[in-house]
Amino acid sequence: MASVDLCFLDATEMARLLARREISARELVAAHLTQIERVNPRVNAIVTLTAEQAMADAAVADGLTALGQTGGLLHGLPVAHKDLHETKGVRTTYGSPIFADFVPDFDSVAVRRLKAAGAISLGKTNTPEFGLGSQTFNPVFGATRNPYDLTKTCGGSSGGAAVALACGMVPIADGSDMGGSLRNPANFCNVVGFRCSPGRMPGPAGSWATLSVDGPMARTVGDVALLLAAMAGLDPASPISISEPGERFLAPLDRDFRGTRIAWSSDFGGLPVDARVKAVLESRRGVFADIGCRVEEACPDLSDAYEAFQTLRAAGLAETRGPLLAAHRGEMKEAAVWNIEKGLALSGAEIGRANRLRTQLFQAMKTFMDRYEFLVVPVNQVPPFSVEMEYPTEIAGVPMETYIDWMKSCYFITITGHPAISVPCGFTPDGLPVGVQIVGRYRNEFGVLQLAKAFESATRVGRRKPNVVD
Template sequence: MNHTVTTTDLCFWTATELAAAIRRRDVSAREVVAAHLEQIERVNPAVNAIVTLVPERALEQAAEADARLAAGADVGPLHGLPVAHKDLHDTAGIRTTYGSPLFADRVPDRDHLVVERLRRAGAITVGKTNVPELGMGSHTVNPVFGATRNPYDPFRSAGGSSGGAGAALACGMQPLADGSDTGGSLRNPASFNNVVGLRPSPGRVPSWPDKAPWGQLSVKGPMARTVTDVALALSVLAGPDPRSPLALETPGSAFAGPLEGDVRGLRVAWSPDLGGTVPVDAEVRDALRPAVDVFASLGCEVEEACPDLSGADEVFLVQRAWQMELAYGSLLDEHRHRMATDVVWNIEEGRKLTGPDLGRAQMLQAALFHRVREFFESYDLLLLPVSQVAPFDIRLPYPASVDGTPMETYLDWMRSAYLISVTGCPALSVPAGFTPAGLPVGLQMVGPHRQDRAVLDAGYAFERATRTGERRPTVASAGGDGT
């Protein structure tokens, strides 16, 4: 390694830069992995983002990666890059707990498909990232490992359910991350941690094993510190797989090329509160207001507009409750006393559902799809807040109110994200600003059906114009202690 570069500096190179440097042999995979392990050891105690660590295994695999490269072997696009996988994604031989006491000692014997693809592309597993109990909710806290703290304020939430992944990225503990998103779990923690998260189109990233492989509410996807790195990760994660019946046929290579920085002429709709239907705290609205001017300065035609999302609430709540009962209902009768109150509530909501309830949700979603499709005949991109609040007090289970409106359940404060989930449209969270208290705020960019690449292009243009994602948390810098 060039010794004028500190290990902390190396940990904030982009994934694209690191991968290229390793292939040129300017730096070894072992040096890169060792630098990130050092960063984890130094910074992770302040944020609790990575909850299971396998340093010896990672260093051994890094040495093997260097040996393959020295021997002239073909290597993957992520060769030598350290990655900690979301603790909802099974990792062969490495503890995977789902943040639940029921699975605290579970060690799977196979990888989830996203882990499999990352490893095949050359990524080296260093550990697992923290999640809420059973992945339920957008606040990462569980009885196995405790809470993940926000790197910009350790007394605030890091979001969820990919909260550990978001905090680890912000702190330079990994250059890329895998995550999943039902109601905002890739986008919300990206917003809270000043990083980038993509909810891809359903089927873009296959899922296996999966109890409900025909479902489209939950998706897997990438997170990173830059849009280019998210596209790099998507190029590895996307593409068909025979084990996933809804996997899209487009190969991952479609996302591997350079992103376009020219968005001139795009017709952009801006909706600060989804047509007045979603409460958003004033500090979030204020932080995002300049984003409209950025797109106008880039040559876009911007106006305030919003698709008709009526019925989306019911669709999401019904589908999520059904999904929760399917996934964890068998555990409820025997282990109710060991499960969080919100987990129990959501499973029981699923048990109340009838055939007509599910049928009505299907019809509502069909009508929603066509209204959104027609909306995107007039617009190329929809902009709105990722989250309705800035990172909140870590001691709270969820915000009690948003802009004066009470939040009745742990899901209510995520409507700006989950209403988009049920449209099936790709959605990207990009760093966009900070509150007066220095808390990150993300901008959500939504594109037409299956136009993931167009959303990435728009995010790249915005990122280059603003550079908001380059503002690091103090805890991640050399000597930072998070206090």
Template structure:
């Protein structure tokens, strides 16, 4: 049990259920690990040690109930946690303590999970580099001089270093997928509505989702089962129960491969790693075909809706950081004509991709266009000598997929010559979350890249 902190959530839940490990032992193993490694990486920014131990003692005193009984979990500092500080990465909320749980937190607790603390995020989740004025930067455990990605960067690092077996995150433009790719863990952007979000500000906004992160696909599947499900307070919540597909591999599946999602610049180191994925699927018996995609309609659609949502959500706040303020300012410029153009573009793209997924079971592509970059850089400003117009542009390989209303997973795919992690993105048809996880599991088992631990 010396490596208790690196057990999978599935293994840990089984041991706790069998009374071979106590919930208190599991929580203490995580707290010890946080004490050991968090000072180096700055992933867990608010620790709820006393509450977690009290909850673990209570869990040990009753019969095991839900599927996550006694399993520690960390929450992104964007989701509300009753009685635990939640800053949203913003100085405006530096001392904010909510009096209620976000729905995803409520469901994790109902499944028996033990909340252990909050993980770092950029201000209001703005950007794919985890740094803010409240807590500073989160560092990549595979190279402390590099970014952990974002905006769920704290979650990814906490998982990679064994601080927790499960963590929640959010994803508008890649925030569950990009940090998973940068930190050699698994992140799933579910179909919008699979994990309902309750809001009285932007209840109809489908670009942003909440979802699971873990070190294994099996654990992501376990966690998704705990947090998915209908809630009438969300107008587009999915009514069907989430049911994992049988683990029957990918033999006979039709896999589309796009090395650049239609001409996006991709760093040669990232390209070299992701280019190994098609051969893996071919060895597993899938039929792989390289495809030419045109996802360009996603660019204007994503930027328009994102900007509009920032003005809606944060336009009344003062003292915003530069990235959030820029997004709000862009949102104030959005007109009805802009929204109409974005809606037409997104609708065209949705119908084209519906026809695409009639032919192919999944699409595989790079998650991020670059490997982890220096932590002191605010964002990636150029790729392969091509200058990028702003801090968003380097994330297109992730945010173009967000527009598709589709589930997408990031799964460890290998390492650059410098030892930096790279993930492959597995995208399915809308509502085909179980299919995406089945394919991701087959790839994970065939490669084993996720077993490589950071050198801390």
């Protein structure tokens, strides 16, 4: 098998070939390192490469295989880690010049779990500064480009991960999502990104935070389920950790959807949406009916999510990044300074109101989802935009006031805590990817994966590779 063909196999198939000793971990890692060398200079997705260590780890994996042993669910599979996730002994910059030379002496929880499952790290993927904004650029490594059009953004903040997947540089990747950072770049790069319920993948030890979650990305829904099985599960050090074992997600995803009620809204109940995005979504509405679902035009009223999310996001940034502001203001991008200062200026009453609104939004979403098992809405309100533009300033003639206003179709779901996945849906007339967002009932990740798999199988949109890999 040609090296590039090997790189575009599903991760589940790679795992089977490794288990049957039809390929070796060294062969698999070498093929991906060759693909990185060939394609990465054009897209800038992998920003720190650990090739020598990866080949050494692959040799260890092959040694275990020879002894009839396995390193875990992801034994021998290459992976790359978002540059927000700490990696012991490997530079972690958070996309910030403040940390340009930072080498942590510990691994993040996500990295630890992937290592424990036998995955082999090839390095780090690019992210915007501190993961702020859904456009992947920073002063340390520059911009990551969309492989379907190098003049366009790949989204963010897990943009480097999405591009690395789309280009066959890794078969699986980790990411994180606050306002859409797993879903947004997956949507822009024709791959799959899954924001799970808070606590499904434990975050930093001792953290009560529920807006930002770590999660899986891959080229297929089945590969995302495999990665989720390795990442999920109880962590006694996390106060919000969900106890259900990750192995739950190894079960077959096939399901009969006849009679399943789905709420559909191609504009998320009235948000401004680019006409090109709407057209792609509407062209696929019938797919859900074809697989047996009862599709109804409906959407919950989540308008208060704007205030709740903006307030709680700012408060969280003041907590985590506020201490850096006084000493490093000149090294932070303007959007980061603005958002941190907004958080520092919040009153207790404002934060309390935001939490009350969030509770009300959760209850409203629960009531809505008692009627519908799934909600299907846009991932992004716009297709990929110029890589030279920091963020869209208007959508369908409606001005965007802040750098995150254009991401409402993602963060309205964030604030409710419900699981949501971005799955490839189609392409605009000029060849830009558009995804669809499938939202499930509270903590029903498995159901979301099932519907996403059925949609994926019916459309096969995700099989279209970017021209940059040819």
